[in-house]
Amino acid sequence: MAQATVAVLFGGRSSEHAISSATAGGVLGAIDRDRFRVIPVGITRDGVFVLEEDDPERFRLDAAQLPEVTDNGTRVLWPMPGGARELRVRHADGRVDSLGEVDVVLPILHGIHGEDGTMQGFLDVLEIPYAGGRVLDSAVCMDKHFMKVALQAAGIAVAPWVTVRARQWASDEEAVRSAVDGLGYPVFVKPSRAGSSVGVSKAHDASELAEAMRVAFAEDDKVLVETAIVGREIEVAVLEGRAAGETRASLPGEIVLTTREFYDFEGKYLGGDGADIVCPAQLSDEETARIREIGARAFDAVDGRGLARVDVFLTAAGEIVVNELNTMPGFTPISMYPKCWIATGLSYADLITELVELGLAA
Structure with a gap:
């Protein structure tokens, strides 16, 4: 069986950058190298696509120092739709090399600008096949x-909930509090569009609601308050x-x-x-x-x-x-x-293949 070329895409601009990078370490270490040729493409916290080292250890999950994608001076150049799916890299000295044609992208990205349908739409526009969710289910x-x-x-x-916009909380806190009282305490307060429990906290009573909202609004201007099941x-x-x-x-x-x-x-x-x-x-x-x-x-x-x-x-x-x-x-x-x-x-390896x-x- 001929090898398929897989661009493993990780990192990204969300608050879950480090977890995506750690996931890359696991995937790079387990993917079947007999079946797949791998091109590791990292996305920095600023959204720059760089060619990364194919080194699982570099992205190992370490609680003392979480892994991340840093700007190494390279720039990955994506192909235009309608032609060959050739991926290229421009090095810091301006030299451009071909990385060969990519058959499929494995976007192991978490959070916004990756798991929310935006990266999926980008790949759809480029007409490059990819694994995982599509635009609709991701969004x-x-x-x-x-x-x-x-x-x-x-x-x-689903758990009963109320959705609160930042402007609602700022302009009519009492109305929001009244709606939350209707759910009954304790409640969980979470950003509407974040993952990995980032920005999530539990308010045991009304006195803790303001701090829980502050933590959640730091991640998103739309927050869910849910009954604690x-x-x-x-x-x-x-x-x-x-x-x-x-x-x-x-x-x-x-x-x-x-x-x-x-x-x-x-x-x-x-x-x-x-x-x-x-x-x-x-x-x-x-x-x-x-x-x-x-x-x-x-x-x-x-x-x-x-x-x-x-x-x-x-x-x-x-x-x-x-x-x-x-x-x-x-x-x-x-x-x-x-x-x-x-x-x-x-x-784990067979799951990646699947x-x-x-x-x-x-």
């Missing part, structure tokens, strides 16, 4: 307000079906909190105590089947493509409430998404 799932609207329309349970935190990994086949869902995993109030950034990525990943989750066969079915339904409700992680709460009464979908979930070797597929029988092949077939 819908990046905006938690519209994600909830889409899920509700499909008859899928009491239940087990279950996550299921979803893959698009092959050749228009049925959507596939993994065995579910569980976030088990011991000393943390919620699964925050430190618990997810920096090895903080108080949160453990258990995969597969200890569930009945009936619970497992329902969660997998709801995960697939949620993916289909947003016109999902490629992959997504679907996060749900399982309440003591047996209700399954969808918290959110992530169209490019944490994808480091220790992240829940690959762990769920590994528990289901698909290795994503790339779905992109090639799109």
Whole structure:
């Protein structure tokens, strides 16, 4: 089988730059080099495309110093649509080299300017195939307000919420507080368009709401305030079906909190105590089947493509409430998404191959 050339795209302009870079370390170390030739393309925090080292160790997840893409003076030059998909690099001295034709892009980008449909639209314009979500599902799932609207329309349970714009909070705080009182405390306050729990906090009562709003508004001018659902935190990994086949869902995993109030950034990525990943989750066969079915339904409700992680709460009464979908979930070797597929029988390397092949077939 001839090698396909994969441009692995990572870093980016969002607050999740370091996590994307760490994901690149995992992917570069595990991708099947017999099947794929890899071109690592980093995006700096300023949005510059650079040719990066093909060195997994350089982007290893290290809590003491998170990895990042720095400007090394190179500039990756994308091809124009309608012709050969030749990727080129201009070096700092002005010399331009060909990197060969790219068959597919694997955009392992989190947050805005990457996971929100903008990069997907860019690649669509260039007519370059890519793995993962398309413009619509990426944009819908990046905006938690519209994600909830889409899920509700499909008859899928979500946590009650109110959406607050910065201008509303600034001009009529009392009206916002009244709406939040209607939800009942405690509540979670989160940016509408951010991930990796960046900007998320819990307000136990009205006295904590202003600080929680300040933290969330630092990330986005649109904020969701949600009822705090009491239940087990279950996550299921979803893959698009092959050749228009049925959507596939993994065995579910569980976030088990011991000393943390919620699964925050430190618990997810920096090895903080108080949160453990258990995969597969200890569930009945009936619970497992329902969660997998709801995960697939949620993916289909947003016109999902490629992959997504679907996060749900399982309440003591047996209700399954969808918290959110992530169209490019944490994808480091220790992240829940690959762990769920590994528990289901698909290795990390084979999962990467599956994503790339779905992109090639799109």
